Amino acid sequence: MASRHTHSKRIEGLDKNVWVAFTSVAADPTIVNLGQGFPDIPPPSYVKEALVKATSVDKLNQYTRGFGHPSLVKALSQVYGKVYGRTIDPFKEILVTVGGYGSLFSTMQGLVEVGDEVIIVEPFFDCYVPMVRMAGATPVLIPLRLKTGTSADWYLDPEELSSKFNSKTKAIIINTPNNPIGKIFTRDELQMIADLCIKHDTLCFSDEVYEWLIYRGHQHIKIATLPGMWDRTITIGSAGKTFSVTGWKLGWSIGPEHLVKHLQTVMQNTLYTCPTPLQEAVAQGLMRNYELMGQPECYFSSLAEELEVKRDRMASILQEAGMSPVIPEGGYFMLVDVTSLNQDLSHMGEDEAYDYKFVKWMIKEKKLAAIPVTAFVGDESKKEFEKYIRLCFIKQDSTLDAAETRKKNKKS
């Protein structure tokens, strides 16, 4: 028995994972699953049709260009060239990856050195910390702090943020719109972050996978478009979130050649290339919508309109059930403060944060699944966040109806 063979040090302590813990529970079909973030609404039919068409072409079932299928990187160059207001070189300034995850990983592995520090804003998408650790670097956390009850009222304290930067800081990771809160960083907030990046000559990794899901009255701003930021920013996007096909696992990194080339080196030595037919289909979807940009039929904006209705419905279901939702400005998650329910969970006994216990109780007793928000923060911030659970509302009406029923039962 090969008993001396254990895991490598780089993955020490990285075996636990909130998704593995909760999604197997939620696989039970009698449970209304508002936990893991994926749509149960259908993807646009033309995207599925494009995949059907792609797989019928023999060569589109074989290897394509490693850094991104030509028609896809060209489509990305078109769409984002328009969004950024600059020419983006499809071959040198773009890398196609296995989802937003793959972009985050290529960025970390290509640019973050052992011993570096990386600033992460809490609450954070849970993979940021393990990826920083796997690169042998130290996560430096800073929490969003709350003024009042909408996602706009969460803010970064300027002095606190400034204090996190030092000569070891390689990068700051920002996520806008933010998962799980749904906050969209304002121009002023991004400028504050940009000023610090420039002052300390730090990089910025901007996770913008929810960039199109922006609700009325709000605007998504790319930090890479601020003066001095293009040359030091990697911006991450996702086909899964853009086209409601999370299971396709395609994403992209966009940035200056002198940074993107290192992500490309990682790609060429780890996976080599992404699946061809999926890339071709996403390229078709992007070009179709590129032609429609600015028009109501464009999926980049029509999906947000569809989701705003669901957002508002979910918020009122929760309010009627006596809970306090945090209304998101973007994305498809909603935080809910469950304190007002005064649910006694002392019988659950385990040494776990309140939100973990609450979600487990809710799954078991109310057949409704959510995600505990302390999964998205470091130990020091758990006390501030353990009263929140995260719900996903990119769900069809029948799912929201079922959730409403569960919530009504909860009140009684």
Next chain:
Amino acid sequence: MASRHTHSKRIEGLDKNVWVAFTSVAADPTIVNLGQGFPDIPPPSYVKEALVKATSVDKLNQYTRGFGHPSLVKALSQVYGKVYGRTIDPFKEILVTVGGYGSLFSTMQGLVEVGDEVIIVEPFFDCYVPMVRMAGATPVLIPLRLKTGTSADWYLDPEELSSKFNSKTKAIIINTPNNPIGKIFTRDELQMIADLCIKHDTLCFSDEVYEWLIYRGHQHIKIATLPGMWDRTITIGSAGKTFSVTGWKLGWSIGPEHLVKHLQTVMQNTLYTCPTPLQEAVAQGLMRNYELMGQPECYFSSLAEELEVKRDRMASILQEAGMSPVIPEGGYFMLVDVTSLSEFPLILTKLAAIPVTAFVGDESKKEFEKYIRLCFIKQDSTLDAAEAILKNWRRV
């Protein structure tokens, strides 16, 4: 300008790559591309149909289980349970990855420590060395040596191999059938490797992506089935090679739970999951052929039969052109000794191949620089075009 920001040390020196150099040249449609290893024959229609069907089911376009889509890992468990002659737990002993590449990477990152040594047999699929280096470990190379002209005549010198093992050796990587030579390791050769792994308590990473492409008179043996080896071996397979869909980039690692769980940890912290509709389609293809295993219609064997004809045709085309092919026992590549030609300006003659020194370390370059690698999983019209070019070549 962020001028102090350069690449991380872990990717130092890994930016050069033979594929990027050659495949952009071969993208020229007037060039007959026998270089990069991908089929220009169509995949089986039922596999494409299964993808069409999968994408029509809404939930199959959304996230699936991170370590592998349930219907796929169950199908793999069935197929390989039969091949290995043992029960394979679909959830604990299998990880689905982004191609064979992804399995190699998860294995290295999950198990290889900074400062370890990893033995690699030359010629090797070119990503092995960079992946070992990226894990902060040292590649220790050992060349296959040649007796005479078929792939069976390449062998590992037992004393030389033994001398490569020491207390720092984490693993040996073997590839059978081998790319680029096409050698299939015999039971005796695998036993020799196994004996050393057991003696030194070393792991074995066995890249068997070409496992089904076995030509008549030969047999593929899994080192993991040798006594004492299951517990220390990760075996890698590929949907791309199995079903002629290299662009689908799905592969798998099979092994004992106490090793596979570390590969799963890497997966959960790097990519999280593989594409769902592709996994569902591959699962359908595997189950269909599972039912046909042992029968002539089974794609696992029918593809090999189809390729053997192409292998033999390619060999005679090359011999007629005055070159010396190394006849492979498996896989879909053929080495060709081009010494008998006075010169071989490959690109200029509109025929693309891959130089074999891309697959060896510096010290072995002299032994291998007379070889080029050709891929023969190509339709007849491609082989016709290659024949025409090679006939003209002799006359120049």
